[in-house]
Amino acid sequence: MSFRRTSTAGLAAALVAVSVLGGTIASASAATDSNNGDFGESPADLAGPYWNAPDRATSNRASDPWPSATRVLDRLRAYGVKPILEAGYNDPVYESNAKLAGSGTTMQAVMMHDTGTSVPASRLKVTHSLPWILRGVKSSAGKTVRACHFYVDRVGGVHIVYLRRTWHAGSGDSMFGVPADRMNGYSMGIEIESQGGGVKDLTSSQISSASKVAAAALDAAGLPTSRAINHKDYAGRKQGKVDTAWSAGWWRTKIDAVRTGTSAATVTQPVAVKVSSNPRHVSLSATRPGTTNTYVRRYQKGLRTLGHKRHVKVKRANPHGATGYYGTETKRLTRAVLKDLTRKNRHWTRYWQKQSHTRPTTALIRRLNLIPIK
């Protein structure tokens, strides 16, 4: 587990540092007016006109339909993201400060933002806007509110800022059945460190990480990829927002590739395989990471059947099922099934010590009640 927690003391130090830099932030805020970025934005802009009016008060926290932090973090891990959990990322106080606690609202969208710092990309620090993001903004009651859910730094590091309802969208148009100006209570926001102003300066690691974060958030809320939008799609008309520099359709293609486990498939061409008509035949040479073919699909089905029989957490390892693509999910399922086979079984314990945990061998194919061929 490679989770890193920032200590409360560390956060306090960061807050002091930010206070010292107050002047810098104020001037950056003025500068962003020209590109209308999110960095240094005012609380009223982030909150929108409804910042003091919860949609619907309910005291029943147990039935809160908002995705749990555990669920979101599980999905991130499933996509291979090792997030940095910033202090307070799940502290209910910020949701309460944002006047959104107990609103009972259901997540309807994931919103892509860029920080829009107005600093040329070449001069952006790795976590340029993170101190501002973590400090958040003050509500009209003088209470701290976090300014987004996720933050992607310049090298693609994923920081978990806050996982409950908070401000990031401000006022905007009605969409997905959400009334105008209310998107804060119905969406999660991903801030990506960027110069802003419509400049396409995101690094490839940022694009990759942000797509994975969006996929994880959509998974956690049970939403289709069509619910990924840009800040500008919602708040372009009302606030003049231009983030992000890419279209929603462009992001959705990236996010879909993550969700269907095909994002790695672009680097490896599907191998043309002449498939045996015997449905139990599995070619070992064709069943390998990075390939897409019928043998892989047969192998995946076999793994899933045996996994279910042995109460392996199949859905966790392989949420997308037998897709025919040998990617991270197939490696993970292979490992999970093998791990289970080793329990109180000397033969499989020896196998575990000697063989790959992510690729099949003749012995594993046979154990799946399939017939290994070359």
Ligand SMILES: [Zn+2]
């Ligand atoms: Zn934005």
